[in-house]
Amino acid sequence: MKFFDFTYLGKRPSDFGAYVHVATHDIGFPSKVKTVVTVPYSNQVYDFSTMGGVQPYNERKVTYVINVVNKYGYDQVSMHQLKTEIANWLYSSNSKKELYDDKLPDYHFLAELQEEADLKDDIRSGELTVVFTCYPFMIANKFEGDDEWDTFDFETGIAQNVNFKINGSRTINLINDSVIPVTPEITTDAPLTIQTGGNLYQVSAGVSKEIPLQTGTNRIDVTGQGNISFAWRREVI
Template identity: 40%
Template sequence: MADYGIRFNGHHSSEFGLRILQGKQIGFPTKIKSLVSIPHSSNEYDFSSVVGVQAYSDRTVSIPFHIKKMDKESLYNEWTKIVNWLMGTDSKTPLYDDLMDEYYYMAEVREAPEFNELLTRGTLTVNFTCYPFRISKLPEGNDIWDTFNFELDVAQNLTFQVQRGSFLPLQIGAIVNLGSWATNFAGGDEIEQNIIPFPYKIIDSRTHSTGLSRASYRLEGLEDWIFEQDIIQAQENVTHATIINSSTNSVVPTIKNNGPLAIKKDGQYFNIFGYDTETKNGAFVFKPGVNELEMSTIKVDGEVEFVFHKEVI
């Protein structure tokens, strides 16, 4: 491959006339295990995946570069520029290897590079400390078939239409959740966002004809009535989605939505506020494999897109 090299910190290695030598080493991450021996037994408990996914250590990518110049002064000037380029970041930065540039490492040069000099040439060995997983350059669900890998990729649509429908009657005693679109109590007072994430028990109900709702409910712990339209469980229209994360690791997606949205995943409700927003919630993750979602909204033309990048070892 002509000009084979790496791209890092805004430059390609070929810009410095570097040639990668044989001996490049791509290290693999080690599993971080949390093991507890069971007394009087040969068995042990493994708590490594207590948060839902196995944790891994950083990995090391070691690359030997060949530098050649016409004289000593040029050689020293060149390795000065190269070392400052490679060590010129203070955190992990994307590192692309031309051999598989559809993925990148998040890498940083933390150790001092090693330079072995011979006359007007030399070998510069650089160790990159990397995040355990390589990250796909393109987001999942992209439709670029020229780069689609039939062994590793999954064809799927990650944009969904979510629309309001009619409202379902709710029973006294039921446990319910407010949607992110809940803005006012039936009496007119504003609903603060900090009360929305919690579940509530219905303690009373009544019928009326105000706006969209034909019923409202008293919820234990709240002093005013709540319209049925503002309760997630009252939404008749629920959009079901299956999302496959073909990563080795759990990933946090960016959620792009055109209006307030409620998402149920693994029995937990996540409320997305605002209009035309992009949200990342560290508690909302797609675990490796199949992820089932239920989504509802108060909008008649709701739309949501999930953007995430595959992470592989």
């Protein structure tokens, strides 16, 4: 029987014993943050949630129930020793870190264990429930523009170039297939001028991260002499 684990901070539940594994997964969806105003003495409701141009979302929950079989022996002391090892691993981060779930091989979460973990145990075995608090969106493991044949997703992937040589001026079209705007990491080897979305940006040689890509196709006009590349990951619900 194949068990599906998760990886967090470089470790997996199965690293703590041959019979320690994830029994159930519950990948929750984020809820929308709604800002609504009801007109007094009326059924009219105004929704101002997207006044900033983007629908905001609350954080999401990812829950695992882990079956734990005591690898140290048949006594309560050693069972608590194993429980402490697992808890120290899961609670060791004070910020959101990458959480990789075997059932979602193309994406990862940014997660932190903030809530109290629950362990129902006896001398030999136990059931540990952990609830991760996560950034609302799943993040692709691969950067956009990575069109390696063996790992390319032919169902949802978009083949596009993200590396360009600028010799005077050039119009670039980049497709952001995320459900939200993303801000790519832009690398240039010379100062360049970038115009997109009605805004003008001056970027120096090096790495910058200040120009957002809206969802869908983005027209980017670049002028100057040099090379430019864009790096970002798809973000989906």
